[in-house]
Amino acid sequence: MAVSPVLSPKPNPPGTKATTNASKAKALAILNHSRSVSSPIAPSAATTPGDGGQDLAEQMNDEVRRQFVSGSRLGEGTYAIVYRGHFRSDPSKLVAIKKMKLNAEFKDGITLDSIREMRHLCELDHPNIIKLYAVFTTKDQNISLVLEHLPRGDLEGLWKDHSIMYGGADIKSWSNMLCQAVWFCHESRVLHRDIKGNNLLIAADNTLKLADFGLARGFADPGRPMTSNVITRFYRPPELLLGSQHYGGCVDIWSTACVIAELALRDFFLPSETDLAQLSVITDVFGIPTETDWPGISSLRHWEVNFKSAAPKRPQPLSFWRQRLPLLGDDGIDLLRGMMAMDPAKRLSAEQVLKHAYWTNYPRPTKKEDLPRQGDGEKKMGEDLKRAGGELESGRTDKVARKLNFG
Amino acid sequence: MSKVARAPGASKRLAEDGGASPLSNSLHHLSLQQSPSKASKATPAFADSSSDICPVCKSSRYLNPNMKFLVNPECYHKMCESCVDRIFSHGPAPCPIAGCKRTLRKAKFRSQTFEDLKVEREVDIRRRVAKLFDKQESDFETLIDYNNYLEQVEEINWNLILGIDVEKTEQRLRKWEEARKADLNPNAIRRVTEPDTSQLSDTSHVILKKGATQRKVLMSSSASNLNPLGGGDDAERDTGFVFRGLKKRKAPEPEKPFDPFDGWSIEPQYYSFQGDYNHNWFTAMKNDPQHYAGGYDMREYYSRALCDAFGGMGIFIEDEMTARDTQGFDDAGLGTQSVATVAAGGRDVDMADIF
Ligand SMILES: Nc1ncnc2c1ncn2[C@@H]1O[C@H](COP(=O)(O)OP(=O)(O)OP(=O)(O)O)[C@@H](O)[C@H]1O
Ligand SMILES: [Mg+2]
Numbered sequence: 001m002a003v004s005p006v007l008s009p010k011p012n013p014p015g016t017k018a019t020t021n022a023s024k025a026k027a028l029a030i031l032n033h034s035r036s037v038s039s040p041i042a043p044s045a046a047t048t049p050g051d052g053g054q055d056l057a058e059q060m061n062d063e064v065r066r067q068f069v070s071g072s073r074l075g076e077g078t079y080a081i082v083y084r085g086h087f088r089s090d091p092s093k094l095v096a097i098k099k100m101k102l103n104a105e106f107k108d109g110i111t112l113d114s115i116r117e118m119r120h121l122c123e124l125d126h127p128n129i130i131k132l133y134a135v136f137t138t139k140d141q142n143i144s145l146v147l148e149h150l151p152r153g154d155l156e157g158l159w160k161d162h163s164i165m166y167g168g169a170d171i172k173s174w175s176n177m178l179c180q181a182v183w184f185c186h187e188s189r190v191l192h193r194d195i196k197g198n199n200l201l202i203a204a205d206n207t208l209k210l211a212d213f214g215l216a217r218g219f220a221d222p223g224r225p226m227t228s229n230v231i232t233r234f235y236r237p238p239e240l241l242l243g244s245q246h247y248g249g250c251v252d253i254w255s256t257a258c259v260i261a262e263l264a265l266r267d268f269f270l271p272s273e274t275d276l277a278q279l280s281v282i283t284d285v286f287g288i289p290t291e292t293d294w295p296g297i298s299s300l301r302h303w304e305v306n307f308k309s310a311a312p313k314r315p316q317p318l319s320f321w322r323q324r325l326p327l328l329g330d331d332g333i334d335l336l337r338g339m340m341a342m343d344p345a346k347r348l349s350a351e352q353v354l355k356h357a358y359w360t361n362y363p364r365p366t367k368k369e370d371l372p373r374q375g376d377g378e379k380k381m382g383e384d385l386k387r388a389g390g391e392l393e394s395g396r397t398d399k400v401a402r403k404l405n406f407g
Numbered sequence: 408m409s410k411v412a413r414a415p416g417a418s419k420r421l422a423e424d425g426g427a428s429p430l431s432n433s434l435h436h437l438s439l440q441q442s443p444s445k446a447s448k449a450t451p452a453f454a455d456s457s458s459d460i461c462p463v464c465k466s467s468r469y470l471n472p473n474m475k476f477l478v479n480p481e482c483y484h485k486m487c488e489s490c491v492d493r494i495f496s497h498g499p500a501p502c503p504i505a506g507c508k509r510t511l512r513k514a515k516f517r518s519q520t521f522e523d524l525k526v527e528r529e530v531d532i533r534r535r536v537a538k539l540f541d542k543q544e545s546d547f548e549t550l551i552d553y554n555n556y557l558e559q560v561e562e563i564n565w566n567l568i569l570g571i572d573v574e575k576t577e578q579r580l581r582k583w584e585e586a587r588k589a590d591l592n593p594n595a596i597r598r599v600t601e602p603d604t605s606q607l608s609d610t611s612h613v614i615l616k617k618g619a620t621q622r623k624v625l626m627s628s629s630a631s632n633l634n635p636l637g638g639g640d641d642a643e644r645d646t647g648f649v650f651r652g653l654k655k656r657k658a659p660e661p662e663k664p665f666d667p668f669d670g671w672s673i674e675p676q677y678y679s680f681q682g683d684y685n686h687n688w689f690t691a692m693k694n695d696p697q698h699y700a701g702g703y704d705m706r707e708y709y710s711r712a713l714c715d716a717f718g719g720m721g722i723f724i725e726d727e728m729t730a731r732d733t734q735g736f737d738d739a740g741l742g743t744q745s746v747a748t749v750a751a752g753g754r755d756v757d758m759a760d761i762f
């Protein structure tokens with residue numbers, strides 16, 4: 001069976017904030033009955049296994065697929081090709097259709113990635129997390145995710161684009177949206193495990209949205225190992241590099257801090273060439289932790305190879321941070337260092353992050369509508385050229401001045 | 408008033424432009440034609456070289472190519488930078504140009520933007536007035552009100568430029584500025600600055616009331632701290648100028664403090680979280696360095712376990728029955744059932760998920 005009927009038609013996300021995540025089960029129950037209130041998103045068929053067997057599943061799948069029209073290519077990632085699309089019922093409602101590539105490892109046609117993405121994304125309903133509208137399979141048994149269309153590029157593209165100027169208040173605004181997304185995932189018991197600038201997409205209204213849940217999973221039970229080989233290298237926390245298989249939300253917090261630092265630096269914060277080099281790049285800044293700094297560190301799988309006979313390294317002083325990240329201010333630096341405590345047990349939780357004084361201190365985060373964004377620079381310049389030579393930005397003074405006769 | 412010309416529905420206004428405001432119109436022409444005609448009277452050759460000689464120290468740009476001329480908007484008499492330094496470095500001093508008795512301050516000197524000092528002065532005046540009268544069309548009830556406002560402002564400009572009723576205008580401008588400040592910062596003490604009584608030629612002044620009726624008001628010296636019209640009512644406050652149809656400015660609502668959670672909160676509804684629980688199995692895991700050093704937070708597990716255990720409390724069979732009734736038989740009673748299947752399905756994936 002290609003798709004379990006339970007997973008096949010992706011229900012619409014829960015409607016009200018209050019009910020979301022009060023409990024998973026409740027949210028799902030609401031999903032079910034909110035269908036009667038029905039947006040165009042809602043698939044109409046019911047889902048009961050065994051009810052109509054495979055035929056019903058296929059029938060439902062077709063029904064879901066027919067709700068969307070897919071168009072030109074938007075981009076391609078490692079595991080998927082993304083197409084532009086829209087609701088058949090309303091062509092102004094744009095979507096991005098992410099068609100997973102066939103993966104040899106999963107011959108039945110479903111990649112683990114897409115299952116993860118569906119499972120977790122469908123339960124998360126927050127303005128800073130990309131919305132999953134639906135899931136369907138195509139004739140070649142390939143899974144397609146119908147996602148919210150986010151046309152303004154990603155955060156990495158944004159800091160790399162030097163035609164865009166931004167400051168401390170803008171950084172705080174983007175960072176806050178990111179931290180809210182992470183907090184919401186963790187509150188919903190989901191680890192993202194691939195937080196990085198290019199997985200943070202920007203909506204038409206400048207809202208930052210956490211995307212790409214291909215590596216996400218639920219929090220594991222104690223005693224159940226998880227892979228330590230997750231998170232893109234530059235953003236991977238020390239405990240994963242040391243081989244920890246029992247970790248928690250702290251891994252995402254480290255990555256999040258890297259993204260914030262990156263925004264302020266307009267460069268990668270801890271770049272390296274290899275996994276091995278990554279630890280030394282990290283310890284150059286944070287020092288090599290001892291058993292006292294990080295109780296139990298020597299029992300981690302890769303501790304011996306990396307740290308046992310390494311020459312001691314001291315962490316960089318506050319002056320290093322002030323000099324490298326002046327845009328964050330002392331409070332921002334304090335937050336960042338709290339998010340990057342080497343010992344994950346000492347690292348701030350997402351909730352503690354959002355309760356940090358940095359957010360409410362001066363400067364106030366830029367309002368979403370005032371954030372700089374990609375594409376604006378060119379447009380603005382074009383408009384400037386269109387205006388008559390020497391004409392100033394419109395305002396009362398120049399209108400009066402223009403009446404003067406200088407001849 | 409190009410703004411007026413472009414404003415929608417302003418065609419009527421355009422027609423009026425020629426007739427309705429003969430005063431400003433004629434003044435307009437006067438000023439624009441004045442300067443060229445005067446300039447033509449001066450001998451061109453002389454005018455050229457004189458512009459390069461400092462009227463105070465007579466040094467010339469010919470000998471000193473770096474020489475820079477400065478003007479002070481108090482009187483617009485031009486002089487060279489070194490003269491300004493010499494004369495005004497020790498504090499305010501009278502203008503050194505014969506016949507000019509104005510006291511000048513060094514800080515106010517600046518280089519000249521326009522060749523013609525008349526233009527320079529006019530632009531300065533307009534800039535100052537425009538700063539004080541920065542209302543937008545949306546601040547007025549109707550376009551006509553806005554146009555009348557622009558007309559009145561233009562009159563102020565020309566009064567200042569041509570030196571008509573300067574003192575009275577200045578006085579009203581001061582009141583206007585005061586009222587603006589009070590409006591922008593309502594918390595500041597509403598203090599009517601004691602006007603320079605010597606300038607108040609009489610004990611009376613004129614304000615333009617709503618509906619353009621003029622009214623004389625007695626300024627009693629005893630009422631210096633109070634609103635001269637009695638009562639603290641804004642509408643009755645003397646703001647120097649009154650414009651018909653000007654909407655009352657609403658004090659901007661103080662911005663709420665930034666909420667880093669943006670209104671979201673997630674609190675358990677059916678249980679309270681203790682933070683730590685003791686159970687043999689928990690304790691073993693809690694004391695395992697692979698867990699505590701690896702970043703595993705038992706509290707995250709406790710709260711998830713609690714949430715799962717109490718999750719069912721959030722299902723309201725009654726709601727689902729209602730939903731079923733409205734939906735028809737198709738979806739009958741599926742809420743709870745499908746929750747169960749999703750949960751089961753989910754666990755299945757979990758089992759296989761060693762990643
Ligand atoms: N929701 C979306 N709206 C608009 N464009 C999108 C959306 N999702 C993805 N894209 C575009 O498609 C491209 C591929 O996305 P995808 O997430 O599959 O891969 P990636 O993140 O670039 O790479 P990787 O798979 O290695 O993480 C993105 O770079 C982006 O340009
Ligand atoms: Mg990606």
Ligand SMILES: [Zn+2]
Binds near residue numbers: 461462466486
């Ligand atoms: Zn001189």
Ligand SMILES: [Zn+2]
Binds near residue numbers: 484502503504507509
């Ligand atoms: Zn002078």
